[in-house]
Amino acid sequence: MQTHRLKCDVVIFGGGVAGLWLLALLRQQGFQTLLLETEALGAGQTRFAQGIIHGGTKYALLGKVTASSEAIAAMPGIWRDCLQGNGVIDLSKVKVLSENQCMWSHNALSSKLAGFFASKLMRSRTEEIKYQQRPVIFQNPAFKGKVYKLDEPVLDTSSIVHALAEPQQSAMMHIKGMPVFNKNSATDFNVEDIDANHWQIEAQRCVLMAGQGNAELAAAIRSAITMDIALPKMQLRPLKMVMLHGGLPEKIYAHCLEANVNPRITITSHEDSQGETVWYMGGQLAEEGIERSDAQQIKIAKQELHSLMPWLDFEKAQWACLDINRAEPEMGKGKRPDTSFFSINGAVITAWPTKLALAPKLAADILEQMKETNLTASGQSESELAALPAFPAPGYAALPWQEESRWSN
Ligand SMILES: Cc1cc2nc3c(=O)[nH]c(=O)nc-3n(C[C@H](O)[C@H](O)[C@H](O)COP(=O)(O)OP(=O)(O)OC[C@H]3O[C@@H](n4cnc5c(N)ncnc54)[C@H](O)[C@@H]3O)c2cc1C
Numbered sequence: 001m002q003t004h005r006l007k008c009d010v011v012i013f014g015g016g017v018a019g020l021w022l023l024a025l026l027r028q029q030g031f032q033t034l035l036l037e038t039e040a041l042g043a044g045q046t047r048f049a050q051g052i053i054h055g056g057t058k059y060a061l062l063g064k065v066t067a068s069s070e071a072i073a074a075m076p077g078i079w080r081d082c083l084q085g086n087g088v089i090d091l092s093k094v095k096v097l098s099e100n101q102c103m104w105s106h107n108a109l110s111s112k113l114a115g116f117f118a119s120k121l122m123r124s125r126t127e128e129i130k131y132q133q134r135p136v137i138f139q140n141p142a143f144k145g146k147v148y149k150l151d152e153p154v155l156d157t158s159s160i161v162h163a164l165a166e167p168q169q170s171a172m173m174h175i176k177g178m179p180v181f182n183k184n185s186a187t188d189f190n191v192e193d194i195d196a197n198h199w200q201i202e203a204q205r206c207v208l209m210a211g212q213g214n215a216e217l218a219a220a221i222r223s224a225i226t227m228d229i230a231l232p233k234m235q236l237r238p239l240k241m242v243m244l245h246g247g248l249p250e251k252i253y254a255h256c257l258e259a260n261v262n263p264r265i266t267i268t269s270h271e272d273s274q275g276e277t278v279w280y281m282g283g284q285l286a287e288e289g290i291e292r293s294d295a296q297q298i299k300i301a302k303q304e305l306h307s308l309m310p311w312l313d314f315e316k317a318q319w320a321c322l323d324i325n326r327a328e329p330e331m332g333k334g335k336r337p338d339t340s341f342f343s344i345n346g347a348v349i350t351a352w353p354t355k356l357a358l359a360p361k362l363a364a365d366i367l368e369q370m371k372e373t374n375l376t377a378s379g380q381s382e383s384e385l386a387a388l389p390a391f392p393a394p395g396y397a398a399l400p401w402q403e404e405s406r407w408s409n
Contacts, residue, residue, distance in 0.1 A: 011206050011207070021089065021360060024089050025367055035168070044213070051356070053076050053079045054072055056072040072361075089164065093163045095155065100153065101255065106307075134147045173392065180220075186229070187204065206348050214327065214352070221348060235327075238325050240289035241286045242297060243280045244314065250269075252269055252279070256283070264283055264285070272407075328354050329343075337354045
């Protein structure tokens with residue numbers, strides 16, 4: 001059995017939005033970078049994301065405006081520049097599902113919530129939508145609440161993955177299973193690709209961006225290395241999302257707010273394999289639903305929609321639940337991160353964007369760190385690379401609402 005030797009500047013594990021964004025940025029800067037993926041591009045959390053490019057309004061609503069949560073305020077602008085083809089990465093082919101979202105209250109706003117909206121902080125981020133400009137659903141005479149516009153776009157996650165990955169096909173490898181790290185090195189390992197080629201890969205830096213898979217990769221590195229290496233720990237936050245299609249009146253992108261200000265429900269709209277509208281629902285519904293069976297969660301979702309939009313009829317709809325974990329750095333005491341995270345341990349960087357919206361910030365922070373630690377481009381020559389077998393590129397993961405087998409009545 002022949003083992004091919006490959007040297008590169010950076011190896012990235014994981015082809016979700018974070019790994020793909022970093023791959024594009026590093027290659028743009030001249031670093032020989034290879035991305036390794038075990039399943040398919042976008043197969044982890046990325047394909048389940050609602051595609052909201054958060055700008056931190058939620059933190060402002062929760063009264064938690066800190067320096068790090070303010071960093072997210074720049075994200076909609078950074079993404080919009082990329083969408084227009086003027087940003088750091090060209091995302092002009094990405095499908096914009098909606099330029100903005102709305103927040104609605106189902107009754108008259110509570111005084112607490114009204115106070116937030118009236119504050120200087122919120123006035124700069126949101127504005128009330130006049131009756132005729134509202135989504136048609138909220139023009140029904142039975143609707144008694146108010147609707148606010150949130151200037152944060154919603155993007156189609158599959159088109160993000162395609163736009164990031166297509167120019168980088170030659171720098172990606174679809175691998176089988178886990179790498180085997182060579183003794184006492186976190187950056188020298190053996191791996192097999194899906195064409196059964198065997199590789200020994202040596203890199204100057206290894207970046208773990210495998211979402212939930214980071215824990216297993218960290219364990220594999222720890223078992224190869226005799227010296228103590230304190231790789232960061234991970235926390236998983238389970239969600240039970242709900243989707244429905246069939247006879248839906250229109251596409252909406254909306255958060256239902258209540259006095260406690262955490263969205264009771266967040267709805268984004270997508271298209272199933274027949275081009276029919278799908279509502280995809282998260283928020284409190286998904287967080288509180290994790291102990292429920294699918295049937296119980298769907299029953300609660302129906303009750304929620306009936307109570308929030310009693311004038312709509314969902315008789316023709318088909319429903320489905322999606323169980324998915326958010327993978328994040330361990331925060332302790334049930335806390336959630338409010339910005340992206342990376343940690344450096346020698347030549348290993350472990351990273352979680354914590355939000356799709358924060359992938360550009362995470363990649364820029366890692367690039368800066370690599371430059372500060374004098375990473376220099378010194379991979380293999382073109383002629384050495386040409387002598388190696390072509391890397392089998394990973395395929396693309398399907399969007400959950402386009403997988404026919406998920407739907408039931
Ligand atoms: C239900 C849900 C809704 C969300 N909605 C939003 C939203 O609207 N807006 C927002 O900003 N964020 C949202 N998020 C968060 C966002 O989806 C994630 O923060 C982001 O997608 C994480 O990207 P990632 O690249 O780090 O990981 P992932 O997308 O999880 O990708 C990890 C990749 O690594 C691969 N992998 C695993 N193990 C290995 C290994 N050993 N070797 C190589 N590859 C490996 C996996 O197959 C996968 O492709 C949502 C998350 C969830 C779960």
